[in-house]
Amino acid sequence: MAVSIEEAVKIVPTPRQLAWQEMEFYAFIHFGMNTFTGMQWGDGDEDPQLFHPTEFNAAQWVEVCRSAGMTGIILTCKHHDGFCLWPSAYTDHSVESSLWQDGQGDVVRDVAEACRVQGLKFGVYVSPWDRHELSYGDSPVYNAYFQNQLRELLTQYGEIFCVWFDGACGEGSNGKVQVYDWEAAYQIIRELQPNAVINICGPDVRWCGNEAGHTRESEWSVVPAYLKDTEKIHADSQQTDDPAFAQRINTEVDDLGSRAILAQVDNVIWYPSEVDVSIRPQWFYDPTEDDKVKTVEELIDLYESTVGGNSALLLNIPPDQRGLIHETDARHLGELGQWLRGTYTTNRAVGAxxxxxxxxxxxxxxxxxxxxxxxxxxxxxxxxxxxxxxxxxxxxxxxxxxxxxxxxxxxxxxxxxxxxxxxxxxxxxxxxxxxxxxxxxxxxxxxxxxxxxxxxxxxxxxxxxxxxxxxxxxxxx
Incomplete structure (x- = not known):
């Protein structure tokens, strides 16, 4: 059992993986019911009328991201609480039941359209875990429900560059653990959005292994094939809202693809790394963190260690209860973009x-x-x-x-x-x-x-x- 060097070199990215890698730096937008309850993981029993951004402006979000040099946005269309930022036909736990825009609003539509207007790509995060849906835990029934919502997101909002699945998996209200049908979900994505990469619980892009911005000295894109299933293992998934989880770093897995690793496995795949980290300590907006936004210097270090370390950077920017990216976050991101353009626009070696x-x-x-x-x-x-x-x-x-x-x-x-x-x-x-x-x-x-x-x-x-x-x-x- 071993993969030879010659075999490892023959493993190359697919066209969709290559197009994703060339994006380099893009945004996570955590926005939803949690923004208005002060929670990070909602229980699923929140009143939809709590969702009421007073100055919602998707164009402002996209402009801030574009000013930072980002190339796309991934929106949390549905988090673990099950509240949908689009009017899903399969649940009433959505913006349609809120007072926002008299129930006629659609956050997903507005962000997708703003991205198209300003030239950024649009992606969707949809939590497989749903703490509101009563069928969760009745695996066949819930899988059909989840797949129907996935189809809505992949057919109503134009081209999608990424479908982002995380590994959080807890019990349903019936005390049962849901068994996800990942392969069926992948098939739907490949059919409806063939150019989209599937990240984390997916075959195209892997999680770096932490949410603290830690990067490996040697980041291999050719890694053991078993890693594509790591985030799917229920026993290893995040099942509670643990703030320490975001800062946890496991240095035991700093080597994923050296010659020593190749000698221990019999199959490898092209499975590149994405680093997801928030500009604030938490993922959803919390007003007590307005003075804890990463500095421009910290953002520069983060960019250069991730994008410049054979990974992609997925930086989370949480809009506030107004529905706007806070002024401090926006200012730091604008200054980051100005620094990046000033530094990397002129290559003094061209033509050397x-x-x-x-x-x-x-x-x-x-x-x-x-x-x-x-x-x-x-x-x-x-x-x-x-x-x-x-x-x-x-x-x-x-x-x-x-x-x-x-x-x-x-x-x-x-x-x-x-x-x-x-x-x-x-x-x-x-x-x-x-x-x-x-x-x-x-x-x-x-x-x-x-x-x-x-x-x-x-x-x-x-x-x-x-x-x-x-x-x-x-x-x-």
């Missing part, structure tokens, strides 16, 4: 000359223009058999920088296992950074340096490595 100084165990003299051509559909790799390579980048003049961004051509798998960066000071090469995996994107934060010549040395790789991007950026420019 790239010479291959070494490949495998032999010195060579060849060029590798695709590394700095600024395109995502080109790449360089050494001849087959060359698992080591050194690239020397001539920027043409001395430039100031404090970020170097690397990308593999993941359409051919994830290969790089270890690399070094250096710059030339006179005739001497001085170290800048040492890292492990690259994957879709690796952001290397370095001390601000002024140099003309840089070197990327790939010292360990699964077969011959690919490099599709070498970027040089300055956060202080």
């Amino acid at each position: 000359k790239v010479r291959v100084s070494q490949t495998g165990d032999s010195d060579v003299d060849m060029e590798a223009h695709p590394v700095t051509d600024g395109r995502s559909d080109t790449y360089w790799c050494p001849p087959e058999g060359g698992e080591h390579a050194e690239l020397e980048i001539d920027l043409g003049e001395e430039v100031s920088f404090d970020r170097i961004v690397l990308k593999e051509y993941i359409q051919l798998g994830q290969r790089i296992e270890h690399f070094h960066l250096a710059y030339k000071d006179g005739e001497e090469w001085k170290p800048l950074y040492e890292g492990t995996v690259v994957g879709y994107k690796k952001i290397c934060r370095v001390e601000r340096t002024i140099a003309r010549y840089l070197r990327l040395a790939i010292t360990e790789s699964r077969v011959h490595p690919t490099v599709s991007h070498f970027g040089v950026y300055d956060s202080g420019a």
Whole structure:
């Protein structure tokens, strides 16, 4: 029982997984009955008339997300309390029974439309656990109910980029545990929204393993196949509202895909990581947390460690009881977006000359223009058999920088296992950074340096490595 390196390299993303990875950074919007009760997990017996945002403005939500540099929004269309943000035909526990807009409102419709107008993608979170629905626990009956609601969301609101299922699973009011029919749900999604990724309790994107923003030093996208079922295990699911759960980090699972792991399993899949974390301590809005919003510096660190660590960042922004994103959250997100645009818009390495100084165990003299051509559909790799390579980048003049961004051509798998960066000071090469995996994107934060010549040395790789991007950026420019 073992997966060979050659087999692991042949595992590549599907087109939908690749399109999702390229989104990089998008929003979670936790909004619903809990916003008005002060709870994080509602019981399901709340009066629908409690839902009454006084200044609801979906366009404001989307504008705030867009200003931060986000590419999409995932809305909590139904949380564990079962209250639906759309007028579902299968329950009266929805906005249709509220006083908001005289029962004619539809939060899902408004957010989906605002996303389309402003150019963001739209996704749906729908909780499989429903603490209001009486059939929960009567597995066949409830599964039919859940699938009917899923069809509503996937047919009435245009293109959906993501269906997000979490693993929370508790007893129904009848004392029974629901057995979810995941495969039937997946089939419905593939039929109605074939381009949508299915996240967490799904086959396309996996949970990073915590809600604290913790990232692994080496984040592999090729991991053991059994991980796709991890969040479905009832005994391991979150069954109570435990605030400590959000900050829990299990360092025992920091290695998901090394050669040592491959030697222990007989099947691997492409199952990339998504980091979900809230801009506030909790997921739904709480006015006592208005002074606990993550700072711009914390958001920058979070972005660079996640998006720049071969993951995607799903950042939660909870609207308040007005139905607006709070001014503090909006200000911090706007400043984050301004910083990201100021830092990563200008790549000082575009068009730079790239010479291959070494490949495998032999010195060579060849060029590798695709590394700095600024395109995502080109790449360089050494001849087959060359698992080591050194690239020397001539920027043409001395430039100031404090970020170097690397990308593999993941359409051919994830290969790089270890690399070094250096710059030339006179005739001497001085170290800048040492890292492990690259994957879709690796952001290397370095001390601000002024140099003309840089070197990327790939010292360990699964077969011959690919490099599709070498970027040089300055956060202080």
